Amino acid sequence: MKQVKIALLGLGNVGSGVWKILNFNKSEIFKHCGFEIEIKKILVNDINKKRYLDIPDGILTNNFCDILNDDSIEIVIEVMGGAYPALDYMIEAMKKKKHIVTANKLCIALHGDRLFETALKEKVFLYYEASVGGGIPIIKQINESLTANKIEKIVGIVNGTTNYILSNMTESNMSFDKALCLAKENGFAEFDPTDDIEGFDAAYKLSIMSSLSFEAPVHPNNILREGISNIRIKDINYAKKFGYVIKLLAIGTLKNNSIEVRVHPAFVPKNHPFASVKDSFNAVYLKGNAVGDLTIYGKGAGDLPTGSAIVSDLLSILRNNLNYCGINQARNLNNKYDILPSDEIESEYYIRLNVKDKPGIIGDIGTLLGENNISISLVTQDIQTKHQVDLIFLTQKCKEKSIKNFKEKINNYKNLNKLENIIRIENLNN
Amino acid sequence: MKQVKIALLGLGNVGSGVWKILNFNKSEIFKHCGFEIEIKKILVNDINKKRYLDIPDGILTNNFCDILNDDSIEIVIEVMGGAYPALDYMIEAMKKKKHIVTANKLCIALHGDRLFETALKEKVFLYYEASVGGGIPIIKQINESLTANKIEKIVGIVNGTTNYILSNMTESNMSFDKALCLAKENGFAEFDPTDDIEGFDAAYKLSIMSSLSFEAPVHPNNILREGISNIRIKDINYAKKFGYVIKLLAIGTLKNNSIEVRVHPAFVPKNHPFASVKDSFNAVYLKGNAVGDLTIYGKGAGDLPTGSAIVSDLLSILRNNLNYCGINQARNLNNKYDILPSDEIESEYYIRLNVKDKPGIIGDIGTLLGENNISISLVTQDIQTKHQVDLIFLTQKCKEKSIKNFKEKINNYKNLNKLENIIRIENLNN
Numbered sequence: 008m009k010q011v012k013i014a015l016l017g018l019g020n021v022g023s024g025v026w027k028i029l030n031f032n033k034s035e036i037f038k039h040c041g042f043e044i045e046i047k048k049i050l051v052n053d054i055n056k057k058r059y060l061d062i063p064d065g066i067l068t069n070n071f072c073d074i075l076n077d078d079s080i081e082i083v084i085e086v087m088g089g090a091y092p093a094l095d096y097m098i099e100a101m102k103k104k105k106h107i108v109t110a111n112k113l114c115i116a117l118h119g120d121r122l123f124e125t126a127l128k129e130k131v132f133l134y135y136e137a138s139v140g141g142g143i144p145i146i147k148q149i150n151e152s153l154t155a156n157k158i159e160k161i162v163g164i165v166n167g168t169t170n171y172i173l174s175n176m177t178e179s180n181m182s183f184d185k186a187l188c189l190a191k192e193n194g195f196a197e198f199d200p201t202d203d204i205e206g207f208d209a210a211y212k213l214s215i216m217s218s219l220s221f222e223a224p225v226h227p228n229n230i231l232r233e234g235i236s237n238i239r240i241k242d243i244n245y246a247k248k249f250g251y252v253i254k255l256l257a258i259g260t261l262k263n264n265s266i267e268v269r270v271h272p273a274f275v276p277k278n279h280p281f282a283s284v285k286d287s288f289n290a291v292y293l294k295g296n297a298v299g300d301l302t303i304y305g306k307g308a309g310d311l312p313t314g315s316a317i318v319s320d321l322l323s324i325l326r327n328n329l330n331y332c333g334i335n336q337a338r339n340l341n342n343k344y345d346i347l348p349s350d351e352i353e354s355e356y357y358i359r360l361n362v363k364d365k366p367g368i369i370g371d372i373g374t375l376l377g378e379n380n381i382s383i384s385l386v387t388q389d390i391q392t393k394h395q396v397d398l399i400f401l402t403q404k405c406k407e408k409s410i411k412n413f414k415e416k417i418n419n420y421k422n423l424n425k426l427e428n429i430i431r432i433e434n435l436n437n
Numbered sequence: 438m439k440q441v442k443i444a445l446l447g448l449g450n451v452g453s454g455v456w457k458i459l460n461f462n463k464s465e466i467f468k469h470c471g472f473e474i475e476i477k478k479i480l481v482n483d484i485n486k487k488r489y490l491d492i493p494d495g496i497l498t499n500n501f502c503d504i505l506n507d508d509s510i511e512i513v514i515e516v517m518g519g520a521y522p523a524l525d526y527m528i529e530a531m532k533k534k535k536h537i538v539t540a541n542k543l544c545i546a547l548h549g550d551r552l553f554e555t556a557l558k559e560k561v562f563l564y565y566e567a568s569v570g571g572g573i574p575i576i577k578q579i580n581e582s583l584t585a586n587k588i589e590k591i592v593g594i595v596n597g598t599t600n601y602i603l604s605n606m607t608e609s610n611m612s613f614d615k616a617l618c619l620a621k622e623n624g625f626a627e628f629d630p631t632d633d634i635e636g637f638d639a640a641y642k643l644s645i646m647s648s649l650s651f652e653a654p655v656h657p658n659n660i661l662r663e664g665i666s667n668i669r670i671k672d673i674n675y676a677k678k679f680g681y682v683i684k685l686l687a688i689g690t691l692k693n694n695s696i697e698v699r700v701h702p703a704f705v706p707k708n709h710p711f712a713s714v715k716d717s718f719n720a721v722y723l724k725g726n727a728v729g730d731l732t733i734y735g736k737g738a739g740d741l742p743t744g745s746a747i748v749s750d751l752l753s754i755l756r757n758n759l760n761y762c763g764i765n766q767a768r769n770l771n772n773k774y775d776i777l778p779s780d781e782i783e784s785e786y787y788i789r790l791n792v793k794d795k796p797g798i799i800g801d802i803g804t805l806l807g808e809n810n811i812s813i814s815l816v817t818q819d820i821q822t823k824h825q826v827d828l829i830f831l832t833q834k835c836k837e838k839s840i841k842n843f844k845e846k847i848n849n850y851k852n853l854n855k856l857e858n859i860i861r862i863e864n865l866n867n
Contacts, residue, residue: 028585028727038652038769039584136582142728144582151581151756152566152574154469155458155748222468280710280734297458297745298572298735304710305731315727318585326581339468 009041011325014048014074016096017087018058021110021137022049024314025084026060036318040325048074050087075099081329084317085109094118101129106329108320110137110313116211116227119218130331134320139212140165140289142312143305144319149219149293156295158220161259162435165212167287167308168203169235169255171195174285176243177252183238195287205234206270209257213270217259220293221266223342225259231269231349231407238272242359242428245399246274249385252282256433267347274357274432281435350408355384355432358400360417361424364390368422369398375420379413381405395424401432439471441755444478444504446526447517448488451540451567452479454744455514456490466748470755478504480517505529511759514747515539524548531559536759538750540567540743546641546657549648560761564750569642570595570719572742573735574749579649579723586725588650591689592865595642597717597738598633599665599685601625604715606673607682613668625717635664636685636700643687647698650723651691653772661699661779661837668702672789672858675829676704682712686863697777704787704862711865780838785814785862788830790847791854794820798852799828805850809843811835825854831862
């Protein structure tokens with residue numbers, strides 16, 4: 008019987024999931040890879056912390072060198088998260104010829120070049136299925152199942168925290184602040200939720216998927232990014248009124264010789280399958296020039312779903328008998344596409360303004376929109392108090408630049424109380 | 438530059454798709470596998486038939502031996518369909534050490550044992566992604582991405598023809614016969630549509646998915662199978678009235694130590710994602726004990742989607758440098774599960790009867806249902822003419838056996854005009 012020794016870096020939520028799966032599904036796993044897998048070491052901060060897993064003595068360590076210098080350990084599973092020291096640990100481990108499986112979207116998105124260069128040089132596997140979409144096998148799908156295709160479009164709901172918050176706002180008419188509190192209470196949001204609610208996490212994931220799909224470098228900094236912290240219950244309700252729900256979307260599109268990449272909240276038609284992706288579920292839509300439309304959805308987070316992706320990566324290495332063959336983790340970033348400047352990105356928009364209750368205002372604003380090349384598809388008003396009116400404009404497709412210009416101008420308009428929100432409308436009809 | 442020569446068996450719809458993809462996406466394909474692929478021969482019935490592809494002279498042949506005896510051909514793509522002679526051709530090719538990629542669900546479902554035995558003995562790859570779900574990478578998902586899981590359930594809409602017919606009946610209020618005609622006209626149904634509309638095709642696909650997922654032999658003959666030819670527009674409309682749409686489902690469930698496998702039309706809740714899988718789209722839901730719920734949907738048929746699956750299989754072989762490694766196509770059928778006898782399968786049911794218009798009939802039938810251990814969850818009547826009434830019963834969960842007994846008894850009931858239809862209700866809440 009073949010045996011392999013591995014180590015985990017980290018034993019939080021995801022690390023515990025990996026531990027559980029390797030123990031509970033032992034026989035399935037053995038049948039699929041022909042190896043008996045021994046977790047020899049687990050790196051943790053505090054060896055003495057109370058844990059709810061039955062881990063034998065001598066496995067936990069707080070010293071990375073116990074893993075790095077143990078030549079019997081052939082595969083390292085990095086589930087500690089964050090850029091440092093995870094990045095250094097992975098690179099050092101690869102230099103010792105250890106294969107890597109990681110769930111670290113931050114490291115792959117921001118430091119992928121260094122990581123893949125090291126893997127290539129050291130001839131070790133570097134797998135990262137769990138970095139995007141939790142249990143959803145999206146990386147393998149792009150990298151292996153759709154190799155016959157030129158991929159033209161990706162649309163994803165890839166952040167569980169924002170989806171949980173937006174689902175609660177939509178279904179329970181909850182304010183953003185209350186929904187965020189609830190997300191924290193239920194373990195769906197971090198103490199500092201910035202990464203999630205401001206769209207950074209989704210941008211890392213879009214960077215990874217776009218780089219792979221379009222085979223060109225897409226740095227997270229080049230992605231147009233807006234979070235959901237400005238979404239109010241009023242926006243949710245107006246969306247409903249017009250037949251939409253609000254979702255945080257990550258969209259990558261190949262257009263001629265440029266790539267359009269953006270992460271932002273958007274109105275999604277309520278009868279579109281993405282509208283029913285609830286709570287911490289994730290969904291990714293891909294359009295390939297041969298396969299056509301392909302959508303996958305499942306649990307985007309959680310110990311066992313994410314652990315499932317990690318262990319399947321581990322088994323991919325074992326099924327190759329730990330023999331490195333570079334082509335299997337192809338990440339060619341050789342295409343010479345430009346990233347479309349954000350000013351050029353086109354969308355339909357929902358614009359909500361609070362204005363004085365006077366005649367002629369719709370006309371004034373309509374004129375201002377027209378002067379900025381923005382055509383209106385719908386306008387409606389909603390009297391709030393004796394002196395205040397909510398005005399909602401839905402626009403036809405226009406450029407981001409036009410909206411920026413309009414924003415500047417409208418803020419000087421004498422009858423405006425407040426420009427409340429501007430949200431893109433994505434009808435997702437490809 | 439590495440080169441490989443391949444041959445196609447068949448140049449129908451799917452074969453043409455493969456040809457197009459290999460020609461149109463040449464540069465993508467080369468980047469993904471490092472091989473230049475030459476289609477050296479294509480087996481067809483009639484060399485002189487007019488075709489809409491620009492195929493150079495000398496490639497078409499009507500003699501299989503031209504392919505079999507050409508040692509330079511290393512991979513054979515079988516897209517002729519049907520059991521014979523496809524099965525023999527594949528086996529002979531494997532004996533000549535040629536790798537096989539096939540879309541042939543019939544051969545895999547009915548003769549998989551012989552095929553896999555030969556592949557194992559000859560140490561060649563035998564890939565069959567395209568045999569289920571067209572462009573949807575469901576085989577790779579089960580076989581590689583979910584290896585960390587014990588798979589507990591599969592539910593699929595896997596037959597495009599029946600889904601096209603049912604979609605048209607539902608959306609255009611079309612009769613079954615008219616929808617079938619339309620399907621034939623538009624190339625979604627064969628001249629003899631029996632295989633599709635009677636559920637054989639779906640049963641082959643369920644057999645392939647269940648065998649892989651549960652790692653136990655599931656022969657198509659052991660699958661409870663009902664087609665859609667008995668579905669009337671009345672059933673479609675009653676389904677709507679109760680909040681459902683009718684779909685042909687393929688369901689495999691692992692229950693303790695037995696496997697429940699069935700293909701039949703069913704009421705599906707109209708707000709379930711499966712209800713919006715329209716026309717020739719396919720969807721497959723899987724439940725794994727680690728990943729949880731995972732659903733994938735996309736184009737289940739067509740030249741390019743199916744071709745996409747075939748070419749990705751081809752590239753899997755090339756990315757392994759044509760070096761056979763058995764574990765990559767693991768098809769362990771070692772589990773000792775029984776197939777649950779169909780009498781024991783439990784479902785909720787919709788029962789439509791046409792009866793005389795007399796008092797006491799609901800009572801009589803209710804009693805008869807009760808005597809057969811069938812509890813009613815709803816009953817409604819719909820007066821048709823002066824003397825006839827439609828009675829609809831929705832039942833709670835009961836055994837197939839109870840329904841069979843009820844059917845026998847009700848047919849002797851003096852006030853019955855006709856037992857019109859019995860259709861299962863699947864709420865799909867796992």
